[in-house]
Amino acid sequence: MSTARRVLVLAPFPPRLDAPHGGGQAVARLVSALATRNTIALLALRGPGEEPVDATVSAACDLVREVERRPIGASLRTAWAERRRLQTLLRGRPLWVASTETREFRRRLGEVIADWRPDVVQVEIGVMGNYLGAVPPGLASVLVVHEPGVRHARNRAARAAWRRHLAASTSRADAVVAFTEQDARAIRTVAPDADVAVIPLPWQMPPSASSPVGTPPPTVLFLGSFDHGPNRAAARALLRALPDVRRTRPDTVLALVGGSPPRDLLRAAGETTLVPGRVDDVRPWLDAAAVVAAPLDEGGGMRVKVLEALAAGKAVVASRLALEGIPVTPGVDVLVANDSRELVAALDALLGDPALRRRLGEAARALTGRLPGPDEIAARYEELYARLGSR
Numbered sequence: 001m002s003t004a005r006r007v008l009v010l011a012p013f014p015p016r017l018d019a020p021h022g023g024g025q026a027v028a029r030l031v032s033a034l035a036t037r038n039t040i041a042l043l044a045l046r047g048p049g050e051e052p053v054d055a056t057v058s059a060a061c062d063l064v065r066e067v068e069r070r071p072i073g074a075s076l077r078t079a080w081a082e083r084r085r086l087q088t089l090l091r092g093r094p095l096w097v098a099s100t101e102t103r104e105f106r107r108r109l110g111e112v113i114a115d116w117r118p119d120v121v122q123v124e125i126g127v128m129g130n131y132l133g134a135v136p137p138g139l140a141s142v143l144v145v146h147e148p149g150v151r152h153a154r155n156r157a158a159r160a161a162w163r164r165h166l167a168a169s170t171s172r173a174d175a176v177v178a179f180t181e182q183d184a185r186a187i188r189t190v191a192p193d194a195d196v197a198v199i200p201l202p203w204q205m206p207p208s209a210s211s212p213v214g215t216p217p218p219t220v221l222f223l224g225s226f227d228h229g230p231n232r233a234a235a236r237a238l239l240r241a242l243p244d245v246r247r248t249r250p251d252t253v254l255a256l257v258g259g260s261p262p263r264d265l266l267r268a269a270g271e272t273t274l275v276p277g278r279v280d281d282v283r284p285w286l287d288a289a290a291v292v293a294a295p296l297d298e299g300g301g302m303r304v305k306v307l308e309a310l311a312a313g314k315a316v317v318a319s320r321l322a323l324e325g326i327p328v329t330p331g332v333d334v335l336v337a338n339d340s341r342e343l344v345a346a347l348d349a350l351l352g353d354p355a356l357r358r359r360l361g362e363a364a365r366a367l368t369g370r371l372p373g374p375d376e377i378a379a380r381y382e383e384l385y386a387r388l389g390s391r
Contacts, residue, residue, distance in 0.1 A: 003382075003386065004037055004038050004039065005038050005039070005119040005120055005382075005385055005389075006038070006039045006040075006041070006062075006116070006117065006118045006119045006120075007034060007038050007039070007040050007041070007118060007119065007120045007121075007122055007385070008040075008041045008042075008043065008112060008113065008116065008118035008120070008121045008122065009027070009031055009034075009040060009041070009042050009043070009122045009124060010043050010044070010109070010121065010122070010123045010124060010128050010131055011027050011042065011043075011044040011045070011124045011125065011128070012044075012045050012069070012100045012124075012125050012127055012128050013044060013045060013046070013047065013050060013069075014044045014046050014050055014051060014052050014053040014054070014066060015027040015028035015031055015042070015044065015053060015054060015057050016028050016051055016053065016054040016057070017029070017032075017054050017056060017057070018054070018280075020225055020258070020259045020278050021225040021227070021228070021259075021304075022201075022302075022303060022304025022305060023124075023125055023146050023304075025304055026146065026201050026202060026304060027124045027125075028054050028056075028057050029202040029203075029204055029374045030124075030202045030374065030377065030378065030381070031057055031060065031061065032056065032057055032060050032374065033202060033374035033375055033377065033378035034378045034381060034382075035060035035061060036060075036375070036378070037378070037382070038382070039062045040060065040061045040062060040063075041061060041062055041063035041064075041065075041112060041116050041118060042057070042058075042061050042063070042064045042065070043065050043067070043105070043108060043109060043112055044064075044065070044066050044067070045066070045067055045068075045069035045100060045102070045105060046066040046067065046068060046069060047068075047069040052066060053066065062116075063112065063116055065108055065112065067102060067104050067105040067108055068102070068104070069099065069100060069102065069105075093161055093164075093165065094127070094149055094153075094158065094161045094162055094165055096127045096149075097127045097129075097130065097165055100127050100128055100130075101130060105131070106131065106134055109131060109134050110134060113134075113135070113136065113139070118139070119139075119140065119385070119389070120139075120140045120141070120142060120385050120388070121135045121139060121140070121141045121142070122141075122142045122144065122381075123141070123142065123143045123144065123169075123173070124144045124146070125144070125145075125146050126143065126144075126145040126146065126147070126148065126149060126165070126166060126169060127149075127165075129143055129165060129166070129168065129169025129170070129172065129173070130165075130168070130169065132169060132172035132173055133172055135172070140174050140385065140388040140389060141172070141173050141174050141175075142173060142174065142175050142176070142177060142381075142384065142385075142388070143169055143170060143172075143173035143175070143176045143177070144176075144177040145166075145176060145177065145178055145183065145187060146179065146301050147179075147183070147299055147300045147301035148162070148166060148178075148183055148186045148187055148190075148300050148301075149161075149162030149165065149166065150162045150163055150166060150186055150189075150190060151183070151186050151298070151299055151300035152228075152229055152230050152298050152299040152300065154229065154298070163190050166187065166190045166191065167190050167191050170187065170190070170191035170194040171191065171194075173194070174195065174388050175195045175196075175197060175384055175387075175388055176191075176194050176195065176196045176197070177196075177197050177198075177199050177381075177384070178196055178197070178198050178199075179198070179199070179200055179201055179301050179302045179325050180198065180200075180300065180301065180302060180324045180325035181198055181325075182300060182324050182325075183198075183300045183301060183324075184196045184198050186300060197380075197384055199377060199380045199381065199384070200302060200325055200371070200372060200377065201302045201304065201307070201325070201377070202372075202373065202374040202377040202378070203307055203311075203368065203371045203372065203373060203374070203377075204373060204374060205311055205368060205369050205371075205373070206308075206311055206312065209312055209313030209361070209365050210283065210286040210287040210289075210312040210313055210314060211287045211288070212313050212314070212315070212357060212358040212361035212362065213290065213354040213357050213358055213361075214287070214288055214289050214290035214291075214357070215287070215288045216251075217251050217252070217253050218249065218251060218252055218253065218290040218291075218351050219252075219253040219254070219255050219288055219289045219290055219291075220238065220242075220245070220252060220253070220254050220255070220289070220290065220291050220292075220293050220347060220351075221255045221257065221285055221286070221288075221289035221291070221292045221293070221309075222234065222235055222238055222254075222255070222256050222257065222258075222292070222293055222294070223257050223258060223282060223285070223286075223292065223294075223305040223308070223309065224258045224294075224303075224305050225258045225259045225260065225278075226258050226259065226260045226261045226262055226265070227259065227260045228299075229298070229299075230296050230297075230298045230299035231258060231296075232262055232265075233296075233297065233298060234294065234295050234296045234297070234322075235256045235261075235265055236264070236265075237295045237297070237340065237343070238254060238256070238293055238295060238343075239254070239265070239268055239273070240340065241295075241340055241343050241344050241347070242254050242273070244340075244344045245344055245347050245348060245351070246272075248348055248352075249347075249348060249351045249352065252272070252347075252351060253272050253273070253274065254272065254273045254274070255273075255274040255275075255276070255285060255289070256273070256274070256275045257274075257276055257277075257279055257282065257285050258277070258278065259277060259278030260277075260278075261275045261277055282308070283312075286308075286309065286312045286314060289314060290315070290350065290351055290357060291314070291315050291316070291317055291347060291350045291351065291357065292306075292309035292314045292315070292316045292317070293316075293317045293318070293343070293347065294306050294309075294316065294317070294318040294319065294322040295317070295318070295319050295322070295337060295343050296318070296319050296321050296322040297319060297321060297338075298321070299321065300321075300324065301324075301325075302324065302325040302326065303322055303323075306318055306322050306323065306326065307326065307368060307371075309364075310326070310328075310333070310334070310364040310365065310367065310368045311364075311365060311368040311369075312361075312365070313361040313362060313364060313365035314357075314361050314364065315334075315335075315350050315356070315357035315358075315360040315361050315364075316334045316335070316360070316364060317334070317335045317336075317337050317343065317346040317347060317350065318334055318335075318336065318337070319336070319337060319338050320336055320338055323336070326367075326371075327367070328364075328367065332360075332363050333360065333363045333364045333367045334360065334364060335349070335350065335360070
């Protein structure tokens with residue numbers, strides 16, 4: 001039997017089971033699972049236009065507090081925001097980290113620690129690592145790094161800023177959680193003395209599968225919030241590959257589904273390229289798609305949207321990077337494509353072979369059904385808490 005603890009969770013956004021980004025869904029599942037055997041308090045930042053904490057998550061918690069956050073996302077692509085981004089990087093701080101820092105959140109954190117008296121403070125998403133400095137000595141702290149910033153930084157200044165932030169954050173935490181072995185290695189490169197545990201994303205299997213072959217016209221689907229740089233790069237890679245795919249599959253439609261699409265994707269939209277922005281429900285898009293593609297070539301962590309497509313029983317073409325942390329067998333559960341030539345060949349093969357799409361989709365759904373669920377993942381966090389408490 002696990003020992004029930006009082007766990008204070010900090011998040012840079014309101015956790016929601018229907019969040020438009022994978023991090024919000026992952027934190028929502030983990031908090032809900034931890035709450036079945038522990039007492040949970042949640043302190044979350046909430047930006048303009050964001051939905052509040054999921055009602056199911058709130059009901060599972062003993063205490064929920066939200067603090068206003070400065071806007072990030074599409075507005076950062078203005079000239080003013082670009083200038084601000086460069087100034088922030090020159091000061092050695094990633095812009096996302098800077099946008100999460102508020103005096104009010106730090107004040108509320110101190111109040112909750114003093115009044116609610118947690119046993120563990122768990123910081124979700126590495127950008128919130130600065131708040132570990134407000135955790136009193138002797139109070140156990142865990143930093144959950146969903147994706148090390150050093151793995152998606154696109155220039156020297158950004159990489160240096162993320163390295164400094166990661167080194168400082170891990171030095172303040174008693175333990176660090178990474179989702180994949182690759183992420184753990186990246187963290188240890190920056191912080192060799194950090195106590196790093198690898199615990200995958202909590203995953204909840206959907207009750208039913210989507211159509212394994214899709215519906216006409218044949219559609220290649222990409223899912224992901226375009227606030228995230230690696231998703232923008234992957235969508236552009238699909239746009240570049242599309243003319244080659246259409247040489248043999250002229251009726252192919254490309255759908256780029258996710259919030260905050262940049263202007264170049266919107267400009268590229270025509271009769272055969274769909275850029276609907278954020279959608280409330282991705283299931284109709286998954287059901288209609290012939291293939292789901294994830295040609296990511298930067299970043300880290302586990303990709304919730306890739307897991308979602310596999311669990312829906314869809315044929316998936318993805319890079320090895322996009323599949324990190326998921327125990328797939330190439331050619332059995334997915335097709336792997338690591339460059340544009342492989343991507344075009346894999347899409348062509350799947351678009352022309354409904355039986356292959358069905359076979360891959362069935363294997364993919366069976367695979368995700370064997371992944372650890374929220375209760376099992378929560379138990380692994382509880383083992384980590386017990387280890388920290390015994391020190």
